[in-house]
Amino acid sequence: METPARVARSHRELFAGYESDPRDDLARTFEEIGGYDELVILKDIPVVSFCEHHMLPFIGRAHVGYLPLNRVVGISKLARVVRGFARRLQIQEKLTAEIAGTIQEILKPKGVGVVIISEHSCMTMRGVNTPGSRLTTSHRLGEVRDDPRTREEFFDLVRQPDG
Numbered sequence: 428m429e430t431p432a433r434v435a436r437s438h439r440e441l442f443a444g445y446e447s448d449p450r451d452d453l454a455r456t457f458e459e460i461g462g463y464d465e466l467v468i469l470k471d472i473p474v475v476s477f478c479e480h481h482m483l484p485f486i487g488r489a490h491v492g493y494l495p496l497n498r499v500v501g502i503s504k505l506a507r508v509v510r511g512f513a514r515r516l517q518i519q520e521k522l523t524a525e526i527a528g529t530i531q532e533i534l535k536p537k538g539v540g541v542v543i544i545s546e547h548s549c550m551t552m553r554g555v556n557t558p559g560s561r562l563t564t565s566h567r568l569g570e571v572r573d574d575p576r577t578r579e580e581f582f583d584l585v586r587q588p589d590g
């Protein structure tokens with residue numbers, strides 16, 4: 428029976444977030460940004476995570492945005508931060524806050540916004556059995572939280588279906 432070894436390998440991949448610090452992904456930044464000072468938003472980052480209550484997957488997508496202050500980070504790094512935190516046992520609320528807090532802490536932009544929309548197997552496969560229901564969480568910091576125009580722009584950009 429190879430199943431136990433296969434399951435162990437699979438768990439090692441799914442929970443690889445414990446073996447790395449997502450903060451490291453944001454360490455390298457670019458300061459040549461030509462005066463760019465508008466929101467940077469990466470949308471539809473896949474989220475595959477496991478709820479810490481039931482150890483069942485929740486799967487969806489994240490939208491991550493920040494308002495740069497003098498420097499930006501490579502866009503793939505934003506996706507890496509999402510994946511680094513997602514590959515741990517989580518609740519979505521905490522995952523959302525951790526991603527935003529880490530970007531704010533390391534990159535020190537003027538503000539950060541993170542939205543995650545996902546379907547939780549612990550609800551859709553069992554329990555109340557509601558396939559298709561999705562949970563939306565959002566966490567905003569700095570000007571994305573406090574400045575009404577920036578906040579509105581963030582949500583507008585996140586909502587655009589193909590933009």
Ligand SMILES: [Zn+2]
Binds near residue numbers: 478479481483549550
């Ligand atoms: Zn659950």
